[in-house]
Each structure stands twice: as C-alpha cells, then as structure tokens.
Amino acid sequence: MRVDWTKAQIIEYAKKHLPWIAQKTNMNWNGIVPDIKIMTNKELAKEAQGEGCFMAFCPQEQSLWMQLDEVNSLNWFKSAIIHELVHYLQYQNGKGAKPRDGLIALMQNEEEAYNTQACFLWEKMGIDPSEHNLSEKGIKIGILLSTMGATGMMKENA
Numbered sequence: 001m002r003v004d005w006t007k008a009q010i011i012e013y014a015k016k017h018l019p020w021i022a023q024k025t026n027m028n029w030n031g032i033v034p035d036i037k038i039m040t041n042k043e044l045a046k047e048a049q050g051e052g053c054f055m056a057f058c059p060q061e062q063s064l065w066m067q068l069d070e071v072n073s074l075n076w077f078k079s080a081i082i083h084e085l086v087h088y089l090q091y092q093n094g095k096g097a098k099p100r101d102g103l104i105a106l107m108q109n110e111e112e113a114y115n116t117q118a119c120f121l122w123e124k125m126g127i128d129p130s131e132h133n134l135s136e137k138g139i140k141i142g143i144l145l146s147t148m149g150a151t152g153m154m155k156e157n158a
C-alpha cells in the first residue's frame with residue numbers, strides 16, 4: 001500500500017514520539033528531529049544498497065530515508081519510524097555502531113531498536129509484536145549489516 005504522509009507529518013510524528021523512545025531506552029534526546037528524505041523505491045534501494053529495503057537511517061547525514069509507495073501496513077510503517085528513531089538516538093548518544101565495530105555491536109543496536117519497536121506496537125497500538133516476527137527480522141538485518149560495505153546504513157525490511 002501507499003502511505004500518503006507528507007514530510008511535515010513524519011517530522012511531527014517523530015517529534016511526538018522521541019520523548020517516549022528516549023525514556024524507554026534510557027537515552028537522551030536533544031530536541032532536534034532528524035532530517036527526513038522521501039525518495040522512490042528504486043532510489044532508496046540504490047542509495048541504501050538493499051533491495052526491498054523501505055526505510056533506513058543514515059548516520060553520516062543524521063537523516064531518515066524512506067519510500068512511501070510500497071508499505072506493508074500503516075501500523076508497520078509507524079513502528080518502523082520508531083525503530084529508526086532508536087538508531088538516531090543511539091548515534092546521538094554515542095552508542096551507534098559502525099561497520100568496523102563488528103557484528104555484535106551492530107546486533108546490539110538492532111536488538112534495542114527491535115525491542116523498542118515491539119514495545120511500541122504492544123503498548124501504543126495493542127498489536128502483538130510476534131505477528132511481525134521481529135526477532136527473526138533482527139537477525140536477518142544483522143547479517144545484512146555485517147556484509148554491507150562502507151555506507152554504515154541501518155536498513156530495515158518490511
């Protein structure tokens with residue numbers, strides 16, 4: 001499905017939920033919302049170097065990249081924004097892993113992001129996170145990240 005959110009709506013959504021994320025993860029938020037880049041499916045796949053990737057956090061740019069054309073569901077889309085914002089805070093708080101830090105460091109970042117996403121689905125939306133196989137996705141993403149090149153992107157698959 002296509003999500004008809006504007007960039008302003010996404011920024012508003014991020015601003016609304018960052019305090020909750022910071023509290024859940026015990027991290028600090030400096031009040032700044034990351035830059036949001038909306039692109040096409042193809043552009044994102046090329047930029048994030050991952051086919052089927054629909055959202056990504058770019059630590060170098062401190063920006064959240066996303067496409068709105070092919071999204072599983074609105075709930076999943078919203079929870080994925082939460083996931084990416086966890087990565088944003090990880091880098092802000094000096095615990096964001098770089099590829100050279102290795103798989104364990106990357107997986108620790110993913111674990112926290114997926115746990116917070118699962119918590120969000122359950123607490124805020126009343127959705128059982130096991131419906132989305134979050135832990136399985138975490139492992140897949142971790143393997144993907146370990147094999148990626150120099151971009152250091154945190155990529156998510158729907």
Ligand SMILES: [Zn+2]
Nearest residue numbers: 110113154155
């Ligand atoms: Zn992630």
